[in-house]
Amino acid sequence: MQGYVVRKGNQHYAVIYEGLDPISGREQRRWHPAGPDRAEAEVLVRRLATDRMADRSPRRSSLTVGVYLTQRWLPANQARLRPSTWAGYDANVRLHILPRIGRVPLRNLRPDHIERMYSDLSVEGNHIRKGGLDTKTVLEIHQILRRSLDDAVRRGMIVANPARVAHAPRRRPLGSSVAKAWNAHQLRAFLDHATDHRLHAALWLSANTGVRRGELAGLHWGDIDLDERRISVNRSLVSVGYDLHESRGKTRTSRRCIDLDSTTVQVLRDWRNQRAAEQPGLQAINRDAYVFAQPDGSPTHPHLISDAFKRLVKRSGLPRIRLHDLRHTHATLLLKAGVPIKVVSERLGHSTPAFTMATYQHVLPGMQRDAADTFASLLELLPASTR
Secondary structure (H helix, E strand, O other), X not given: OOEEEEEEOOEEEEEEEEEEOOOOOOEEEEEXXXXXXXXXXXXXXXXXXXXXXXXXXXXHHOOEHHHHHHHHHHHHHOOOOOHHHHXXXXXXXXXXXXXXXXXXXXXXXXXXXXXXXHHHHHHHEOOOOEOOOOHHHHHXXXXXXXXXXXXXXXXXXXXXXXHHOOOOOOOOOOOOOOOOOOOHHHHHHHHHHOOOOOOHHHHHHHHHHOOOHHHHHOOEHHHEEOOOOEEEEOOEEEEEOOEEEEEOOOOHHHOEEEEOOHHHHHHHHHHHHHHHHHOOOOOOOOXXXXXXXXXXXXEXXXXXXXXXXXXXXXXXXOOOOOOOHHHHHHHHHHHHOOOOHHHHHHHHOOOOHHHHHXXXXXXXXXXXXXXHHHHHHHXXXXXXXXX
C-alpha cells in the first residue's frame, strides 16, 4: 500500500510510504496535511500515491547522488566556474562525497545521510588521508552539497534541499599558530643571497610588494609602469592539475595598483634588459609578454617559483618559510613600522582592513605598547598642573 489517510483531531493527513532508508533500513513515511474533509484527503492520498509510483519508475529512480553530481551538475558548471574552483569541487566530490553517499538515490537523500557523512569524514577521513579531515574541508564539502542540491530543487528533481537542514560542523577559531615571517635583517640577507639567481627580480618584487605567487607569475609588462613606479595587479596565473590558467583574481580588491620604491624599479629595469637580451626583438618585453617568463617567453609555472625559493632558503641557512610567507613578511614589517592598516590592506589586496587586522593581530600587541608609551610621553612633556 502506497498511502492512507490518518485523522488527528479535526485534521486529516495523507500518509505516503516512501520505502526504506538506504542507510538505517527503517521504513519512511511522509505526512501531508489534507484539511478537515476526509473525502478531500482520500483524493489527495490517491494523487500522491500515483505520483510516488511514477517517481519509482526506472528512469527516475536510477538517478543517484553520484550520477547527478558527476554527470549533470559538475559538467554544467565547468564553464561558469574558475578552473581552480571547479577542480576543487571535482576533487571533493570524487574523494569525499561519492564514497559515502554516491549510491543513495537523489530523491531519497535525507539530512541524516549528510550529517553521518560529515561525522565520518571528520573522524575517519578518506582512503588517501586517514585520521579525519579538518573542519575547513568538511565545510567546503557542505557548500558544494548546498549549491548542487539547490540546483536540483530549481530543476524539480527534488522537493527540498536536505543539505540546508543538515547540521554542518562549526568552524572553530584557529589556535595560537601564526604565519611565519622574517625580520628585516633576514629578508635582506636572503635577497642578497639570491642575487645571482634567475628569479631574483621576481622574489625581490614579491618581498617588496606582497603580491601572491599567482599574481607574480601572471604579471605582463603592460601591467608595469616604471616611470610612474607602479604595478597593476589584474590577473593571476593558477595551476589546475599542473596546467596553467589565467584568472581575474579572487575578489574585486585583488585587482589593485601597488606603488614601487626606486630600488625595486631599478631591479625591474635590469630584469627587462636581461629579457631583451634573451629574446632579441620586442617580443620579450611587449605589453602582452609575461614579466617573469622563461628564456623562450613561456610563463614560469608558479610551482617552479616555489621550488626555487625553497632551495634558496635551504642554502641560505635562514629560518625555513614558504614563498607565501614573503607576503606575510612584507605585511608584518610594514605594520611594525607604523604603516596604517588600511594602506597595508590595500597593498595586499585584502577584502577589508578588518581582515588584515585579524590576520596580523599577532603584530598588534607590540604596537599597542608603543602607543601607550607614546601617549604617556606626551603627558610627561606637559608642565605639571597648578591645581
